[in-house]
Amino acid sequence: MVVFGGKKVHQIVTGLGGSGLGQLAVAVAVSFLVRIFSAPGPALLPENDVDDDVPINDGETPPSTGKVTPVTIRWNNINCSLSDKSSKSVRFLLKNLSGEAKPGRLLAIMGPSGSGKTTLLNVLAGQLSASPRLHLSGLLEFNGKPSSRNAYKFAYVRQEDLFFSQLTVRETLSLAIELQLHNISSAEERDEYVNNLLFKTGLVSCADTNVGDAKVRGISGGEKKRLSLACELLASPSVIFADEPTTGLDAFQAEKVMETLRQLALDGHTVICSIHQPRGSVYSKFDDIVLLTDGSLVYAGPAGDEPLTYFSKFGYHCPDHVNPAEFLADLISIDYSSSDSVYSSQKRTNGLVESFSLRQSTIIYATPITLDDLSKSRKRISKRSVAKTKGGWWKQFRLLLRRAWMQASRDAPTNKVRSRMSIASAVIFGSVFWRMGKSQTSIQDRMGLLQVAAINTAMAALTKTVGVFPKERSIVDRERSKGSYSLGPYLFSKLLAEAPIGAAFPLMFGAVLYPMARLHPTLMRFGKFCGIVTAESFAASAMGLTVGAMVPTTEAAMAVGPSLMTVFIVFGGYYVNPENTPIIFRWIPSVSLIRWAFQGLCINEFRGLQFDHQHSFDIQTGEQALERLSFGKSTIRDTLLAQNRILLFWYCTTYLLLEKNKPKYQQLETTPPDHSKPHLKLEELNPEQVDQTHEAPEVSQVGSDEPLESPELDPVGSFILEGAQ
Ligand SMILES: Nc1ncnc2c1ncn2[C@@H]1O[C@H](COP(=O)(O)OP(=O)(O)OP(=O)(O)O)[C@@H](O)[C@H]1O
Structure with a gap:
């Protein structure tokens, strides 16, 4: 029996539940949470809750990272041009490039900055971002067949290494395996697979170190690069593309990364990397090179x-x-x-x-390459190409929920800063509005304080979200483009995992501010105050997600988010009375999360209050104060419903934007090979x-x-x- 703090689980359940029905509900909830947040273990759902196309491990795909299907890539007359409509000019980024990359060999694309190395790498990987200004043509073949994204498994290690910072190296790999490789079902097999990958990429010594980020140091740059490689190696890709894998690394780390790539080539992968100017010891690892200058070939062939x-x-x-x-x-x-x-x-x-x-x-x-090689590899492709598939919705949700929870709950520096900020701002506002009385002037003070509380809560939640979501989106885009999971489970799991931590900060804020300012002093009113600011905080976070999904970078999100919020502040119910709002702007207060929070807080505070008065025209009751703000006929329930509608609107918009802004890649317009020149067949x-x-x-x-x-x-x-x- 599991024991928590000296009590057995059934005692806790009995204590919490009370009635039989309550006990049952609590038991279900407890078992659900225990299973979700337990260490890697069996899937939550019955065995049959997986996609039909998940392959059964037939014994030919043991959890080893060693088996690779050899793939030869050949490209012919690749041209990539960029048109400029304003000047009506066309610039060629790649000019008539031909070449070949073979299994078991490490090919380096070298050239000066801007010569087209990354562009060529992207073309070969089918990852050139689509643009109406680009035109891409040529012939690209894999094992002698025209290119198709699903024809072979490839890995693409990008220049920027992006990870969830609070996960360890081992957890990152283990979760990636659970999300991507469903033929590895048992924890033992998964551990063995992870250990193989760690060994292969030289990450054993840092396996249990957090990846880290700018706030908390984790693994080194070279280790991050090798972790990127390890993540990409999960499904035993035939071809590995690496864009400038040594950029930003010191000579020692650069050499270790290149040695890993060379070992992977020796294991039978086709490895292609772009590299700017390697040191001699790195150059000696290359089997073949392609030299580019201004998009043209200067040399392609063996290195050395x-x-x-x-x-x-x-x-x-x-x-x-x-x-x-x-x-x-x-x-x-x-x-x-x-x-x-x-x-x-x-x-x-x-x-x-x-x-x-x-x-x-x-x-x-x-x-x-021999024809024998090709026929063997084709046979193997047909057997293994289905090994990487998505799990069912619930399985994805469970895994992503665990990851989101680890990320949110372990991010101590961010959580500390947020809690300090919440308490500090509550102390400042509480000191300014210290122990408000019932005088006539306290009416304005109360309104001012409630407006400030609404703005502060919304801004804190918004800035936190726009500060981190664009980066997380890049990770998610990458993972989704690999087919690891769908958008629905990701978004739901994120919202659920972040809700308890997201709620903690407005609650801290309310708990400090409420008694300091001596707002309506009943427990029920205090509870409602906390509920309103928490709902507002969630709505502001949801708006932050939309902004993060809309713009490409954190900087852009930081500029757009607060500007948009300023509009909602202006129409927040305090500065402009809804009845005096110009008709063309009248819809804005109804979508302003600040307004609904302010309205709810005012109703909660003023209803039932009596104020000291001397003149007949003085405000005597809280209801009269609410009338002045045009909030007289409304209830807290109405404001919470409106806030929930806003919340739902931002969530749905985020979903649609993420779905719409999926990375799109430029299609290669196939041109037949140029037969005007005598062409030697490589097989010959x-x-x-x-x-x-x-x-x-x-x-x-x-x-x-x-x-x-x-x-x-x-x-x-x-x-x-x-x-x-
Ligand atoms: N989508 C695009 N739109 C406009 N210009 C582009 C696009 N893609 C590439 N270019 C241009 O093509 C040229 C080659 O870019 P690429 O990134 O391939 O060079 P590179 O050799 O990898 O350079 P570096 O070593 O500096 O990364 C650059 O001048 C770049 O500005």
Whole structure:
């Protein structure tokens, strides 16, 4: 029997419930809460409450992260242009790019800033954000078949690592597994899977550390990046895309991240990453590279010494003891130090682009794909592609509720700040309106205090929500785009989990302010006061969610939220009497959460009060004061109903906005491959052909009769001077 504070559960239930029916209700509620907030355990619902399409573990998919379906990606003539309607110009972000990424190999897309690395990575991953100004065309094939988002499993590790800060590394992975992988049903299997992932990504030592955020330090930047990788590896993706995985990391962490990627490639994943300028030890981990400058290809093929040999044919020699990545980066960058250097470096890169475009039809890959590989992988795709599916609504709700509760309840710094602010503002207002009496002047004081209380409660809830929700939305968008869960369970679980903590702050505020200001001193009135400010606080949070769902960033939400609230403050019932409101604005008070809260608080406070009076025109009763505000005919129940309608309106709008603002990706307009150039089929290549084809006949050599434009400039000496130092 579970024991709480010396009492057995059935004693507590008996004590709480009283009657038989009450006992039953309490027992159900207790068992529901215990199951929701207990550590990872079996699903709440009966076994049959899962989607029909959840696969049964047939023994071929054990909880190991090792099995990977090999996928070869080939792209041909990828063009991406951006049109500018005002100037009627078109800018090419990617120009005629072709290449290949293979399983078991780590491909790095390198190039100067703005050269199109991320754009190419997004195109290959099918994650280029849709825009009417963009036009994307070309051919993209996976294992020889045209691209389709569901054809293979891929992982995309973005530059920004976003997590729920209060969860540990282990909890983050465990919850992600529960949400995404339903063929792993037992806690033992899940633990084993998590341990494998932690081991694979080198996170064992920080497994039980909180992820952390700007307020409370958690795991390091490199560990966050590897956690991103681990989260993406859950469903054994065939292809891993990583956008600048080393950005913002120190050299040691960068190397560890790249080593993890290399190990993943060795495990059979196809790994593609964009990287700006890696150090030598990182460069040596790459199997293949794609070099881009201003959206054009300068080189694509094996990494290591191959590109150096290739560029040396044009007279560009990498000096000894120089990091090849630095040499390549300098070679293909535009030097903006003077107009001469711009001209010469531009000419050099143009020459290299042109040379490679002539040679592109004979790109050489070190490990030719065999037809046997492809047929094997296709068979495996058909068996395993269904392993990642969404669980049922209740299962998603239960998991998300647990996560939201962990996040809200463990966020001690935020909760401390909010409680201090609630108490501090209550103390300030309580001191200003200290122990109000029953004089005529106290009527204005009471109204002023109640208006201030309504504004303070709404603003506190709104600013907290708009401060955190846009970031959380980015996490949720990512998870939803992976198909982890639906919007309904997410939103409901969030509201439910945050309600108790959200209610605590207005209650603290009321508990301090009420006796200090000596508001209507009965327990019932105090309870109603707290109920009204709590309902208002929920409505303001719901409005914050809508603002957060509407705008792209926290900064924008911080600007829009309070501005919108100011309108509701103006029409909050104190500054403008509803009867005097201009007809075109008359709808605003009826949707102002401040007005309904103020109205409710005034009715609660004034009804039944008697004021000291000397003249016949003095206000004698609270009812007369309410008449002055045009609140005479209303009841607290009416105001709470109106507040609930507003709350529901903001929740529904948030849902619709989140549903509508789902990330949309640019469609690739398929163009047939360019047959004008002789095209070598990669399957036909063998090492002998590699050697023969390596000397592209079209490429002009330094010292030949018709030199390239770039050698004409004699850039070798100057380049070595610039790049080698
Ligand atoms: N949707 C878009 N709208 C407008 N411009 C875009 C869009 N996508 C990319 N660009 C432009 O395309 C160019 C290439 O951008 P991209 O992010 O691919 O470069 P990058 O090589 O990854 O640069 P960095 O290393 O600095 O991240 C940039 O000039 C960028 O402004």
